[in-house]
Amino acid sequence: MTPQEHLIDGYRQFRRDAYASQVAAYSRLAAGQQPNTMIVACCDSRVDPATIFAAGPGELFVVRNVANLVPPFTDDPFHHGTSAALEFAVENLKVDQIVVMGHGDCGGIQACMEAGHGKPASYFVGPWVEIAAPARDQVMMTESQSTEIEQRRELERAAILLSLDNLKTFPFVREAMEARGLKLEGAWFSVAEGALYWLDRESREFRMVPAE
Numbered sequence: 001m002t003p004q005e006h007l008i009d010g011y012r013q014f015r016r017d018a019y020a021s022q023v024a025a026y027s028r029l030a031a032g033q034q035p036n037t038m039i040v041a042c043c044d045s046r047v048d049p050a051t052i053f054a055a056g057p058g059e060l061f062v063v064r065n066v067a068n069l070v071p072p073f074t075d076d077p078f079h080h081g082t083s084a085a086l087e088f089a090v091e092n093l094k095v096d097q098i099v100v101m102g103h104g105d106c107g108g109i110q111a112c113m114e115a116g117h118g119k120p121a122s123y124f125v126g127p128w129v130e131i132a133a134p135a136r137d138q139v140m141m142t143e144s145q146s147t148e149i150e151q152r153r154e155l156e157r158a159a160i161l162l163s164l165d166n167l168k169t170f171p172f173v174r175e176a177m178e179a180r181g182l183k184l185e186g187a188w189f190s191v192a193e194g195a196l197y198w199l200d201r202e203s204r205e206f207r208m209v210p211a212e
């Protein structure tokens with residue numbers, strides 16, 4: 001089976017199963033979307049938010065980028081895909097919460113870590129993952145005794161906290177937080193365990209969510 005045939009096969013399965021059971025929902029959604037949650041997730045093929053949260057069509061507004069990073073607000077004319085998605089979610093869809101969801105074994109975070117050790121970064125990924133540089137430098141300083149894997153896991157989580165701070169640099173995010181209680185949340189998914197960890201705001205620790 002070619003990669004294309006594999007996709008078409010999956011599409012036919014979707015038509016038979018998921019679509020067939022949700023025809024009414026799709027028909028209703030044709031008039032517009034009203035998701036109440038935005039998720040910033042990684043491009044990684046193992047961490048699809050709709051799968052992890054068992055979400056149907058219209059439930060999640062998702063932007064995925066390498067290492068699920070939110071850049072700080074900048075006032076320039078360049079191409080800001082993640083910022084554009086944030087703006088649309090907050091200003092137009094008026095979502096109630098934004099969840100930054102990281103994950104274990106993240107290649108983007110690994111690249112950021114390696115750049116910290118002097119390994120030359122690739123053309124686009126390198127500058128992009130430098131968004132997490134302040135968190136990386138902190139991790140390398142405080143976790144210098146840890147193994148590489150422990151340091152990467154630490155950065156996967158520290159980068160989520162940094163992205164949550166960066167979210168607040170967007171004027172429309174701050175306004176929505178004050179005016180209508182927009183919430184910012186952090187989560188981290190362990191691919192190895194299939195387990196979700198949720199950020200506890202007060203302790204800034206990630207706690208495993210009971211699976212039942």
Ligand SMILES: [Zn+2]
Nearest residue numbers: 042044106107
């Ligand atoms: Zn990743």
